[in-house]
Amino acid sequence: MGKKTDKKPNKKANRKSCQRATGNGPEQNKTKVLDEAATASPRKGYVPKGVTNREFKLLIKPDGLERRRNVAALQAFMTDFCKKQKINYLPNETAATGLRNITFYDTPDEVLRDNRIILRVRASRQDLWVDEWCEVTLKCRHDDFTTAAAFDPTPHFEDAVRFRMRFKEEILRGPDPDSHRRIYSNNAIINTVPINRLDKNRIGEIYPIFPGLKALAIEEATALGKVGGVENTILEAALPFGMIEFDDDVVAHCDLGVWFRAAGVPLIGELAFAYRVNPKNRKNRKAHARADKLFAQLQIALGDQLATGSTKTALVYGKPE
Numbered sequence: 001m002g003k004k005t006d007k008k009p010n011k012k013a014n015r016k017s018c019q020r021a022t023g024n025g026p027e028q029n030k031t032k033v034l035d036e037a038a039t040a041s042p043r044k045g046y047v048p049k050g051v052t053n054r055e056f057k058l059l060i061k062p063d064g065l066e067r068r069r070n071v072a073a074l075q076a077f078m079t080d081f082c083k084k085q086k087i088n089y090l091p092n093e094t095a096a097t098g099l100r101n102i103t104f105y106d107t108p109d110e111v112l113r114d115n116r117i118i119l120r121v122r123a124s125r126q127d128l129w130v131d132e133w134c135e136v137t138l139k140c141r142h143d144d145f146t147t148a149a150a151f152d153p154t155p156h157f158e159d160a161v162r163f164r165m166r167f168k169e170e171i172l173r174g175p176d177p178d179s180h181r182r183i184y185s186n187n188a189i190i191n192t193v194p195i196n197r198l199d200k201n202r203i204g205e206i207y208p209i210f211p212g213l214k215a216l217a218i219e220e221a222t223a224l225g226k227v228g229g230v231e232n233t234i235l236e237a238a239l240p241f242g243m244i245e246f247d248d249d250v251v252a253h254c255d256l257g258v259w260f261r262a263a264g265v266p267l268i269g270e271l272a273f274a275y276r277v278n279p280k281n282r283k284n285r286k287a288h289a290r291a292d293k294l295f296a297q298l299q300i301a302l303g304d305q306l307a308t309g310s311t312k313t314a315l316v317y318g319k320p321e
Helices: 027-031 036-040 068-084 145-150 211-216 284-305 313-317
Strands: 053-060 088-091 098-106 115-128 127-141 165-171 179-196 232-245 250-262 264-274
Touching: 053 088, 053 145, 053 232, 053 284, 068 088, 068 232, 068 250, 068 284, 098 313, 145 179, 145 313, 165 284, 179 250, 232 284, 250 313, 264 313
Parallel strands: 053 165
Antiparallel strands: 053 264, 088 232, 098 115, 098 232, 115 127, 127 179, 165 179, 232 250, 250 264
């Protein structure tokens, strides 16, 4: 996925939502997910069958997040907050901070973004140095359950490359202090891709890897480059905070992620907790409702520390999501 190009935008590309990009994906996407799309607006503690993960995310103002003391204070805050909410919380006091480069790819006129498609590359760093392997994610993220579920992000590699399929319910800050907004994210995550395999300069060059993109009807010669150019590459610092126990079978990991555009200059922070949904815990509505309630109370407790906006990706693109 090569250098940003200055070629003229492709005006013929399809700009409709990713609902059109149905592809020929596995029956799981067409039945297990779509069969409950009509009930995706959840009742208390209800989780639709197709959801594999629940992620609760709050954007944090970046001021001071480059300082260890302030991050430690936020860690201590989470410990005290969960104790007051009578939620079991196990702080991780020995975790190391992980570093990785994050880059988004799109056409010059951002056709992927217009179709609610995200193509993201994460490359881990050891100290200063970038690894030779990276993680590649293709996702459709949408407010509508059915639209997100209809897209097929399944990758196809000639090599035996491992990947994960995830359908996430993402719970974000709502317009009111204790409200929320739900969006749905249909993901394919390729774990280990050699960096040199990403030297792609045209959208058609990734069609063999992600054939579901063909449904967007973007001309194969359309340029593909880094969103915002090389200077828009993000350095992420990720720190595991601890584990939150909503029930024996519903345990979330809590993390702080801080995005930097330059060393020591934070762009945004994100405090999040997330857990897997499986056949055993899907119907544990009491635990899911406890997670929803904790998220609402957390917004109130953080108060002025919360940043406006929806997602970190929206900041990179400079467009709301």
